[in-house]
Amino acid sequence: MSEFIKILIIEDEKIVALDLKRRLTKLGYHVTGMAANGQKALTLVNQDLPNIVLMDIHIQGSMDGIELAGILQRTHSIPIIYLTAYSEAQTVTRAKATKPYGYLLKPFSDRELNIIIQVSIERYESDILLKKSEQHLRLALEAARMGTWEVTKASQKVFMGKSPRGDLEPITDWESFFLTIDNSDKSKVCDFIDKLCAKKGYAAEIEFRVTTSAGKICWYKLYGKSFENGSSAQYQVVGILQETTENRLAKDRLAQAATVFECSTEGIIILNKNKLVDCANNAFYSMTQYQERNLKNKELPFLTHRSLNGNIYEDLWHSVETHGCWRGEIKAFKRNKEIMYIWLTIGLIPVETGMEKQFVVMISDITKIRETQEQLAHFAYYDSLTNLPNRILIMDRLNQAIAKAARDSSLLGILFIDLDNFKRINDTLGHKHGDSMLCLISQRILSVLRQSDTLGRLSGDEYIAVAGNVESYDALIRIAGKILDCISKPVVLSNMEIIPSCSIGISVYPHHSENPDHLVQMADTAMYEAKKNGRNNYAFYHPGLTQRAAHHLTRERELHHALINDEFLLYFQPQFSLINKEIIGVEALIRWKHPKRGLLLPAEIIPVAETSRLIIDIGNWVLKEACKQLHQWRTDGLDNLRMSVNVSIRQLADNNLQKFIAKLLHQYSLPAHSLELEITESCLQNELIYISCLEQLKKLGILISIDDFGTGYSCLSSLKNLPIHRLKIDQSFVKGIPLDKNDCAIATAVLALAQKLNLQVTAEGIETYDQITFLLGHGCNELQGYWLSKPVSPKHIPDLIRDFPDQLADLKS
Numbered sequence: 001m002s003e004f005i006k007i008l009i010i011e012d013e014k015i016v017a018l019d020l021k022r023r024l025t026k027l028g029y030h031v032t033g034m035a036a037n038g039q040k041a042l043t044l045v046n047q048d049l050p051n052i053v054l055m056d057i058h059i060q061g062s063m064d065g066i067e068l069a070g071i072l073q074r075t076h077s078i079p080i081i082y083l084t085a086y087s088e089a090q091t092v093t094r095a096k097a098t099k100p101y102g103y104l105l106k107p108f109s110d111r112e113l114n115i116i117i118q119v120s121i122e123r124y125e126s127d128i129l130l131k132k133s134e135q136h137l138r139l140a141l142e143a144a145r146m147g148t149w150e151v152t153k154a155s156q157k158v159f160m161g162k163s164p165r166g167d168l169e170p171i172t173d174w175e176s177f178f179l180t181i182d183n184s185d186k187s188k189v190c191d192f193i194d195k196l197c198a199k200k201g202y203a204a205e206i207e208f209r210v211t212t213s214a215g216k217i218c219w220y221k222l223y224g225k226s227f228e229n230g231s232s233a234q235y236q237v238v239g240i241l242q243e244t245t246e247n248r249l250a251k252d253r254l255a256q257a258a259t260v261f262e263c264s265t266e267g268i269i270i271l272n273k274n275k276l277v278d279c280a281n282n283a284f285y286s287m288t289q290y291q292e293r294n295l296k297n298k299e300l301p302f303l304t305h306r307s308l309n310g311n312i313y314e315d316l317w318h319s320v321e322t323h324g325c326w327r328g329e330i331k332a333f334k335r336n337k338e339i340m341y342i343w344l345t346i347g348l349i350p351v352e353t354g355m356e357k358q359f360v361v362m363i364s365d366i367t368k369i370r371e372t373q374e375q376l377a378h379f380a381y382y383d384s385l386t387n388l389p390n391r392i393l394i395m396d397r398l399n400q401a402i403a404k405a406a407r408d409s410s411l412l413g414i415l416f417i418d419l420d421n422f423k424r425i426n427d428t429l430g431h432k433h434g435d436s437m438l439c440l441i442s443q444r445i446l447s448v449l450r451q452s453d454t455l456g457r458l459s460g461d462e463y464i465a466v467a468g469n470v471e472s473y474d475a476l477i478r479i480a481g482k483i484l485d486c487i488s489k490p491v492v493l494s495n496m497e498i499i500p501s502c503s504i505g506i507s508v509y510p511h512h513s514e515n516p517d518h519l520v521q522m523a524d525t526a527m528y529e530a531k532k533n534g535r536n537n538y539a540f541y542h543p544g545l546t547q548r549a550a551h552h553l554t555r556e557r558e559l560h561h562a563l564i565n566d567e568f569l570l571y572f573q574p575q576f577s578l579i580n581k582e583i584i585g586v587e588a589l590i591r592w593k594h595p596k597r598g599l600l601l602p603a604e605i606i607p608v609a610e611t612s613r614l615i616i617d618i619g620n621w622v623l624k625e626a627c628k629q630l631h632q633w634r635t636d637g638l639d640n641l642r643m644s645v646n647v648s649i650r651q652l653a654d655n656n657l658q659k660f661i662a663k664l665l666h667q668y669s670l671p672a673h674s675l676e677l678e679i680t681e682s683c684l685q686n687e688l689i690y691i692s693c694l695e696q697l698k699k700l701g702i703l704i705s706i707d708d709f710g711t712g713y714s715c716l717s718s719l720k721n722l723p724i725h726r727l728k729i730d731q732s733f734v735k736g737i738p739l740d741k742n743d744c745a746i747a748t749a750v751l752a753l754a755q756k757l758n759l760q761v762t763a764e765g766i767e768t769y770d771q772i773t774f775l776l777g778h779g780c781n782e783l784q785g786y787w788l789s790k791p792v793s794p795k796h797i798p799d800l801i802r803d804f805p806d807q808l809a810d811l812k813s
Contacts, residue, residue: 005029005121008050010068011083012036012059020054020083027114037061038068045076052101052120057084057091066091069098079124081116083108099327109376115369123343126266126362130347133257150238151197182209182217189222196224196237207244219248269300270349271359275317278358287365289335300361302332302342316346320359324348329366341370383457385435386442394456394464398516401454401468405509410469412509413476416523417445417483419461420501420535425493427653433493441487441500448482464520473508473540480504480538488536501536503527512541522546555608558594563617567593570625571791574800575644575762575784578776581808583801585642585676587784588626589791590618610648619651624664627675629794631668638801644676646707652679652693662700672701678728680707691722698723705762709750720757727754731765731785738774751778 007029011017017034024031032048035041037060041053053072057065069080081102082095095103101120104112181189185208192206203225210218224239261268267284269277277295285291290301305313308330319326326346334340343364351357381393389397398414405412419441426434438461445455445463454466467479483504491498505527507519522541530539562568572586592600609615623645630643651657665672677697679690694704705726729750736743747763754761763775766785775783789800800807 005052005117006032006048006050007117008032008041008044008053009034010036010038010041010053010059010065011056013056016056023110023113024054027110027117029117035059038063038071041068042071045072045078049076050078052079052081052117052124054083055080055100057082057086057095066094066098069095069100073098079120081120099325107380109380112373112376115372119343119364119366119369123345123364126264127345129260129264130360130362132253133260150236151193177210180210180212182211185209192222192224193237196226196239200226202226207248218243218245220244267361267363267365269361269363271300271361272297273356273358275299275303275359284363287334287363288332288340294335302330302344303361307332320346320348329370340365340367342366386439386457388442388463389454389456391456391458394454394458394466395516395520397454397456398464398466398520401466402509402514402516405468406514408469411471411476411511413465413467413470413479414507414509414519414523415465415467415476415480415483415538416505416507416520416527417463417465417502418504418527418531419487420503420531422461422500425498429494429496437491437493437498437500440491441502444486444489445483448486449479453479464523476506476508476540477538480506484536484538503530503535504538505530505541506538507541552608552611555604556612556614559605559609559614559618562592562594563614563621567595568618568621568625569593569793570622570629571793572629572797573784573791574789574797574804575642575782576788576804577781578772578783578808579781581805583797583804584640584782585644586797587644587678587791588622588629588646590622606648610650613650615648615650616654619648620660622646623661627664627668627670630670630674632794633797634670634674636798638798641801642674642676642703644678644705647677647679649680649690652690657693658696658700661697661702665700673703676703676705676726678705678707694723708764724759726760726762728784729761729763729780734763734765734771734775734785735767737771744774747775747780748778751775751780755779 007024009017009020009024009031011020011034014034014036017036021031021034032050033044035044039061045053053069055065055069059065059068063071065082065084069082072078072080079101080098081104082100083104083106084091085106087105092103101123102116104116178186178189188206189208192204196202196204205221205223207219207221210220212218221242221244222239223242224237226237261281264281265283267281267287269280269284272278276297276299278297280292280295295301301307303313303316308316312330316326316328324347326344328344330342330344332340332342343366345362347360347362349358349360381390382388383390401412404410422434422437425437438457442455442457442463445465449455449465450467452468456464456466458464465479465483467476470476470479484502487500487502491500505523505525507513507522507526509519512522513519522545525545526539526541529545530537533539569591571589571591573589574583575585575587576582577584590602590605592605594600594604605618606615609618626643626645630641633641647657661675664670665675679694698704703726704722704724705728706722706724707728708730709727727750729747733743733746733750737747738744751761753759760782761780762782762784763771763780764784766772766775766783767787769787771785771787772783792800
């Protein structure tokens, strides 16, 4: 049905109007036009009359939407639906005066929009049918136009008379009139007259059709009675000829109205002058489960002074008596006490002076619509997974909390809660288990918050808690501590025990800001500080964090431009085998030719890049440039050189990494074993996604090494399961050799572990000859460090390879 419905949009916001047009078109409606002011709207209505108008209240021009609606109602009687963000009492009162078919608050969903349009159209059509029914009833009650006729038994001739008003003046004689009677009715009329003439005291009537000279078919009725004519023993027939065309039409219309009354899906009730039930249709009894005997000559249960608020009752009937109509939504009860919401229309039935007035009541059951609206409203303000307030509602609650804190001169805390490493749960166990954990965490947090506090879910694994009326920072620390404790309890998902944790950032009103958006942003910034400090922790906001965040954003933008503008380059630090007296490989290390600050080291690049997808793009650039350079060296005759490239965890999680590396090996004709990928100890935490990636890389023939071994949280039991072939002893353990006994012990232990697991070892950060002597003496042959060579540009590598034997001799001497 929607494709035949024409809609005019009156909205001063062009973007909103275009979006509304798009949504209406999607729903199958035809938009006749869009107007931003009243004058343009009136022009469009005159050009193409719409079925319905969607009206914004605040529009451009000298008149607002409510004034324009009044004009349209008076001139065209077009259904109006208000679409507005304003719901204050004054605006609603003015809008109600225009008798709109709907009042929908922005924002609203397509479903809400479609429902209110469909309901309005159906209601408008019902109003039209009601008007037609009333017209039919009026026509049926109009006085009949009449003329007289008579016939004597002797002459058998019909004589025509005239009514005092002369209504039948065109009929001059029976013979002429008889010729206009429909051929199928002539014999019936003749038989009717003959029977009257033959039977004394006989009375009857007959209705027949007549075709006028203009071809119009009219209906007439003959009423006749025969009686004795004095002492002549003769009797005559006297009667009335009545044109019943309008009566016949009125009768047909009354039949139509009765059909509407009985077949309408809306409940229709007729009330007498005392507002008591006279009759009602089947739809009403079916809708309310009442029976006729329950209500006959009684008040409608939902229209009593008791069931309605006293003021509403008085206003309702005052409107009916004054304006002839009232429309609105009320709450009612079925006979079984079940609640129902109905759209109620009450009209005063027009009657002639002196006749008793009556009222017609029409009800539509909108319970499902109301329930749907409530569900949609719930969806609009609550998270569908956890049933917690969403961002819109939590910000509204925060505004209210700030207003209360301002009145009470109290502190207000905003706690931004982010689950640590939640993505791993989704990646490893799937989103279904991840959702289950989010619901469980929500309930845990709620269980430790005060009843006056509000918890909301922003998105993903982010929550906000609003803690009002706190006396000090210590109170917020206690709340944060309770949250940390309750979340850290073990959770069993898919037969796997998980110890969740979270990081909490805290901002305080009014110390940090009085703006709700700023307070949330500050708490978010503080949360990242908590993560930076080791996670499973809380941190309060301080201004330095904003400066750091601003620097981070600036650096991230600079890195993006650096990648586009080709500002990166690679340096290479040789890896030495002292036993073989040769350079066996190089580690690719990124440098940044900053336009203002000169050459920058990886510490200025990697930490920022790792917080976004930039690390994947930069990491892929390093891989490509390293393979390209290795290809060039191999072309120059350096066939046995190994290229080591650092790879981040985020790169390992990228599904395209294996294909990308395989493509590079093919593009630059490199044997897979000439490329070594260095990963951090984070991959030792048995993350299935990382292990799977490493296994696929190993199948390509690529070498895998653990960089900075011993500095992270290594899970030694999983070390044997990883497809690695080398450990790199971190320079922090090499630095104290041979004087620091702890460093010596750690280095010796790593070498022994690697020997047992059949892994090779490279020691990083060599700065003294004594370190070389110690490591060689304990079985570590491959070394890397500044004492042997700093990272250098690609052009210096061939010279270092050629000169290394002489350099080694000089070092020993």
